[in-house]
Amino acid sequence: MELEKVRPKSGRAVKMTDIARIAGVSSSTVSRALADHPTIPEATRNTIQALAREHGYVVNRAARNLRQSQTQTIAVAVPLGHEREQLISDPFFLRLFGHLADEISQRRYDILLVREPSPDAHWLGRLVQSQRADGFIIVGQSDQHQALNLAARDYRPLVVFGSELPDQIYCSVGSDNFEGGRLATDHLLRSGRRRILFLGPAELPQIDLRLDGYRQAIGDHGLSVDESFVLPAHFTGPSAHDAVRDLLARGVEFDGIFAASDGIALSAIRALESAGKRCPADVSVVGFDDSDLASQSHPALTTVRQDFPGIAATIVDHLFRRLDGEGTYSSTLPVNLVLRESAPDR
Amino acid sequence: MELEKVRPKSGRAVKMTDIARIAGVSSSTVSRALADHPTIPEATRNTIQALAREHGYVVNRAARNLRQSQTQTIAVAVPLGHEREQLISDPFFLRLFGHLADEISQRRYDILLVREPSPDAHWLGRLVQSQRADGFIIVGQSDQHQALNLAARDYRPLVVFGSELPDQIYCSVGSDNFEGGRLATDHLLRSGRRRILFLGPAELPQIDLRLDGYRQAIGDHGLSVDESFVLPAHFTGPSAHDAVRDLLARGVEFDGIFAASDGIALSAIRALESAGKRCPADVSVVGFDDSDLASQSHPALTTVRQDFPGIAATIVDHLFRRLDGEGTYSSTLPVNLVLRESAPDR
DNA sequence: GCGGTTTACGCAATCGATTGCGCAGTTGTC
DNA sequence: GACAACTGCGCAATCGATTGCGTAAACCGC
Numbered sequence: 001m002e003l004e005k006v007r008p009k010s011g012r013a014v015k016m017t018d019i020a021r022i023a024g025v026s027s028s029t030v031s032r033a034l035a036d037h038p039t040i041p042e043a044t045r046n047t048i049q050a051l052a053r054e055h056g057y058v059v060n061r062a063a064r065n066l067r068q069s070q071t072q073t074i075a076v077a078v079p080l081g082h083e084r085e086q087l088i089s090d091p092f093f094l095r096l097f098g099h100l101a102d103e104i105s106q107r108r109y110d111i112l113l114v115r116e117p118s119p120d121a122h123w124l125g126r127l128v129q130s131q132r133a134d135g136f137i138i139v140g141q142s143d144q145h146q147a148l149n150l151a152a153r154d155y156r157p158l159v160v161f162g163s164e165l166p167d168q169i170y171c172s173v174g175s176d177n178f179e180g181g182r183l184a185t186d187h188l189l190r191s192g193r194r195r196i197l198f199l200g201p202a203e204l205p206q207i208d209l210r211l212d213g214y215r216q217a218i219g220d221h222g223l224s225v226d227e228s229f230v231l232p233a234h235f236t237g238p239s240a241h242d243a244v245r246d247l248l249a250r251g252v253e254f255d256g257i258f259a260a261s262d263g264i265a266l267s268a269i270r271a272l273e274s275a276g277k278r279c280p281a282d283v284s285v286v287g288f289d290d291s292d293l294a295s296q297s298h299p300a301l302t303t304v305r306q307d308f309p310g311i312a313a314t315i316v317d318h319l320f321r322r323l324d325g326e327g328t329y330s331s332t333l334p335v336n337l338v339l340r341e342s343a344p345d346r
Numbered sequence: 347m348e349l350e351k352v353r354p355k356s357g358r359a360v361k362m363t364d365i366a367r368i369a370g371v372s373s374s375t376v377s378r379a380l381a382d383h384p385t386i387p388e389a390t391r392n393t394i395q396a397l398a399r400e401h402g403y404v405v406n407r408a409a410r411n412l413r414q415s416q417t418q419t420i421a422v423a424v425p426l427g428h429e430r431e432q433l434i435s436d437p438f439f440l441r442l443f444g445h446l447a448d449e450i451s452q453r454r455y456d457i458l459l460v461r462e463p464s465p466d467a468h469w470l471g472r473l474v475q476s477q478r479a480d481g482f483i484i485v486g487q488s489d490q491h492q493a494l495n496l497a498a499r500d501y502r503p504l505v506v507f508g509s510e511l512p513d514q515i516y517c518s519v520g521s522d523n524f525e526g527g528r529l530a531t532d533h534l535l536r537s538g539r540r541r542i543l544f545l546g547p548a549e550l551p552q553i554d555l556r557l558d559g560y561r562q563a564i565g566d567h568g569l570s571v572d573e574s575f576v577l578p579a580h581f582t583g584p585s586a587h588d589a590v591r592d593l594l595a596r597g598v599e600f601d602g603i604f605a606a607s608d609g610i611a612l613s614a615i616r617a618l619e620s621a622g623k624r625c626p627a628d629v630s631v632v633g634f635d636d637s638d639l640a641s642q643s644h645p646a647l648t649t650v651r652q653d654f655p656g657i658a659a660t661i662v663d664h665l666f667r668r669l670d671g672e673g674t675y676s677s678t679l680p681v682n683l684v685l686r687e688s689a690p691d692r
Numbered sequence: 693g694c695g696g697t698t699t700a701c702g703c704a705a706t707c708g709a710t711t712g713c714g715c716a717g718t719t720g721t722c
Numbered sequence: 723g724a725c726a727a728c729t730g731c732g733c734a735a736t737c738g739a740t741t742g743c744g745t746a747a748a749c750c751g752c
Binding site: 025026027028029032039040041044063065066067068069131 | 729730732736
């Protein structure tokens, strides 16, 4: 009964001119009254607002967006460059996305999630041009470095989740991946481990930095890196498990693993256990992220914690500063090592 | 250098009339050429499309949305009725959202995430009227039943994640919560447990159905429900932990717990352990959802698995059928019990 | 070579709200 | 009482693409 007003019998949606007619004013006045424009006296404003509420009138956002060239919407864009699978339901992405969404919606903006299945050099330019959002957050720096640089040349409200890379001109926010890798490896070394594997997709910029930190720590301890201990592994799928299994089958000796994610770490531990090795008795393992799994798994995972809420808050803060016309520099946020059972202190 | 074309020196975005002028045709022709309209001969079409590509032209979506009254966008809306916290970063919601987003983006639609911080009876009507999306998925049936019914009276492309309730006129999709509760409780009873707690927020419709299943199973075994064993607990926070702790402190005896979520189950297990009880030796525990945590926790959680990909696929399928003008009935998807350590078979 | 059909494309209205400018009418000042 | 300033509000242009209708040119058959 109440809703009848929202969609009158005609089936036609109530629009601004309808309210104007009923109120006996022009649509300009209605527009200004609803926007709390000060040139409309309070009495008129209240009357019109009451009328609009009563008739269930809501501003047509498509029309407003067109006229104002802005949308009160922030887009989170995901290029699916090398990952052919469905990236959106990936837990890591979702965790970051959740915090981003919280931050954005607190600022009363809506969130548009856009997935680009076939990114080329111009996908971001196209997206930006389409006027679907006022600002953009890109998750998936990976192989998009050039496309990002291209788009950032003349488009400002754009922030990228990722590492700061040498020749980048866009604004990025991410964890201190180098220090994370260094911390993790240093911890393993200090606890007496000497033959430490690196497991992860080093072709991704953020992961490559973790690998750099791994190398640094090993060097700092006066050791040298055995390149055959640097193993490629994907975040999902069996590659990490298989890599460890194969190594054990070949009789290679090692006593520590630094994995580029908690998921990879858990896969590795499972591979160790099926080969009869114990973690941490025989092999200590350190993960990365401090995902929900890390504290619940068995053994609980020693891991490098990324500050997701902080990262999301920083990304969104930078983005809104850029919307206000400010410039912002890339940020690198600190990480810290969370000690649990899989790589105890000693 | 390439991107110069995307935003010409003037700073003004390329628009359709620009392409039209360059191509020596009218904007109508450009519009139709880009839309692969058959009345435009292939040669002209190709020329115009090439020109558009070369100049980095992209259709302004705000203008198109206004003219066509459609947006190629599905909104996922979250009313934050009783939960004052930030619901979006909640893992349960994100998991469902991820699968929804995968399904929607596969259909080449964008996803708009809208959070309504202060839902009243008309929030959905307002949202629908605002023309920001072509269809709506509502997550958070909880205390919104009346608002949903109100909106569904005359708005069709709307699907709700939740249970089928007695007087509902909207289309909902959800798990068979009743059967889940029955299965979980029946399993505990069959394995010899007799004094079984229910832990969960029974004020939510979906949870209340799980409680009904719990009662049914107990009745089926010829026992009667001890109402003091039905305990309120929230999904987050310490309420589940505290409830179990208090019960143990009062010396109440029990040997089984059916928790309305995996998170609640894990809280309960932690409370048991800090009181010196063992799970499953002293108390068997069954959770709900089969979240990522369930298989990794220690002890691994016996739980009722909800088919998230299936739920998401069904929701989106129903929604698109409704967009095509079809009617759809509410769906209830099967659940199944996953046996792990926290409540073994015997 | 002529009527009729088809082809190719342009004109102008339209979607619905926003906003610069300007006009009445009122108030204020000396 | 004359002129200026201000108040309250409407006119009409505008945002940029889409689309129904119309028309000129090309084409066809006989």
